[in-house]
Amino acid sequence: MTGTSRGGGHGTEARDGSLPRLEHEGLPQRVVFASGEAAARVRAEVERLGASRVMVIAAAAEAGLARAVTAGLPVALRWDEVVMHVPVEVAERARAAAAVHRADVLLSVGGGSTTGLAKAIALTTGLPIVAVPTTYAGSEATSVWGVTERARKATGVDARVLPRSVVYDATLTVSLPVPMSVASGLNALAHCVDAMWGPRADPIDRVLAGEGIRALAAGLPAVAVDPAGLPGREQTLYGTYLAAVAFSSAGSGLHHKICHVLGGRYDLPHAQTHAVLLPYVLAFNAPFAPQAERRIAAAFGAGSAVDGLERLRRDVDAPRALRDHGVTETELDDAVPAVLDALPQGNPRPVTGADVRRLLRAAWRGADPRRTNTEEERRR
Structure with a gap:
């Protein structure tokens, strides 16, 4: 589970070991660690969501890997326009495509830019995300989104962009150069x-x-x-x-x-x-x-x-x-x-x-x- 805490601040902890007053709220997310099992685990997560029209988001360089991960899924659309820092115009094209193809779940396979694009779509559509990271960006486990417009990156926090499920498979990161x-x-x-x-x-x-x-x-x-x-x-x-x-x-x-x-x-x-x-x-x-x-x-x-x-x-x-x-x-x-x-x-x-x-x-x-x-x- 991810978390948002209220009122914690960066204040020092008491020297006597007592716990300061705080509220710590966990956000709901399923997390699976299963090396070598990405395809089966992803299929299970999509079925759990009851989805039948999957929009697969993966950069062109990861197309082969994404096809292996999504084998047997009801794919409605594969989207490979993935750009660093998620330019707003790219996000808008992807949102439009999701609507045209009536996607009911977003499956991101890739690094932070890929997950970031899925989040940008989810932000305005409310579609659930299943994330399959292939780098160590960490965006898949946060409710933080970001898009760039006119050389200025805007970020925010919204529960809609937190992926419902994350499947971590270390074998998918082996091809990432050192x-x-x-x-x-x-x-x-x-x-x-x-x-x-x-x-x-x-x-x-x-x-x-x-x-x-x-x-x-x-x-x-x-x-x-x-x-x-x-x-x-x-x-x-x-x-x-x-x-x-x-x-x-x-x-x-x-x-x-x-x-x-x-x-x-x-x-x-x-x-x-x-x-x-x-x-x-x-x-x-x-x-x-x-x-x-x-x-x-x-x-x-x-x-x-x-x-x-x-x-x-x-x-x-x-x-x-x-x-x-x-x-x-x-x-x-x-x-x-x-x-x-x-x-x-x-x-x-x-x-x-x-x-x-x-x-x-x-x-x-x-x-x-x-x-x-x-x-x-x-x-x-």
């Missing part, structure tokens, strides 16, 4: 970090996020060493799910707000942008959230949260700099006002325009996030 697996997995890890201090974060979210970090820190190096092996892929999918559940409850923190602005404005690759930005946001916030910092460090088995993340990034040869992804340093300055407009409530540390500019420029260069933060603190 560099993309790493970037996607670090995107999942960013969900865990934001869940530690998101605007609605509570102790339940932090426990889920901590276990998610532990699983991802174990799974991703195993994937890098043995891409065809299932144990690392299974651990990474497990961590991805926990990360998404925690994030859906806690809400978007500073990291995701920055990445949404950059992705919509410059059409940057989603997973790589998250992978590059994460250590800089972590280094920025961690000194002002000591309890969260200790949880993250413990999940990594490291002396500090940033050291643990840097060790993982080194072990998996993670993406390092925004300049490698088609944006110039001076362009990033133009994004600062949009980031300030999107700042989440209750960030552990006050954020100024100068802070955002410094963080983005450090990420553009690929500077050491630990040294960047130290130098900044010396100047203050």
Whole structure:
């Protein structure tokens, strides 16, 4: 189940171990982990929904995989126009097609962009979604939607977009190249970090996020060493799910707000942008959230949260700099006002325009996030 919590905030937990007052609401979702059984499990989930006209959403590159997963299903339409960041015009064409073909269920087979398109259709039609992830994006376990219009990415939360069922099959991720697996997995890890201090974060979210970090820190190096092996892929999918559940409850923190602005404005690759930005946001916030910092460090088995993340990034040869992804340093300055407009409530540390500019420029260069933060603190 995914969750939304009300009134939790990022406040500190009592030192005497008492639990603060909170409300934590779980959203209904069936989740199946079954390596090698995607086709049978998907068929069971579609039958459970009583659907008879399936709209299959899968990018052209995943057409073969999608056909294998959907064997024996009553497919009314196969849709392969999948675009990163879900441009609103693409969403509108897909909604129209769903109506023309009288689809009664959406089956997404793919990564975050594919799931995101299914969500955009569900947002206006109310059609249920069965999601079959092939990356570690985590969108399948959240009620968060996003569409891009005129270089601006709009996001929101709506129960209609939460997939009714998710089928995780690690064999479907084996073909994902190691560099993309790493970037996607670090995107999942960013969900865990934001869940530690998101605007609605509570102790339940932090426990889920901590276990998610532990699983991802174990799974991703195993994937890098043995891409065809299932144990690392299974651990990474497990961590991805926990990360998404925690994030859906806690809400978007500073990291995701920055990445949404950059992705919509410059059409940057989603997973790589998250992978590059994460250590800089972590280094920025961690000194002002000591309890969260200790949880993250413990999940990594490291002396500090940033050291643990840097060790993982080194072990998996993670993406390092925004300049490698088609944006110039001076362009990033133009994004600062949009980031300030999107700042989440209750960030552990006050954020100024100068802070955002410094963080983005450090990420553009690929500077050491630990040294960047130290130098900044010396100047203050």
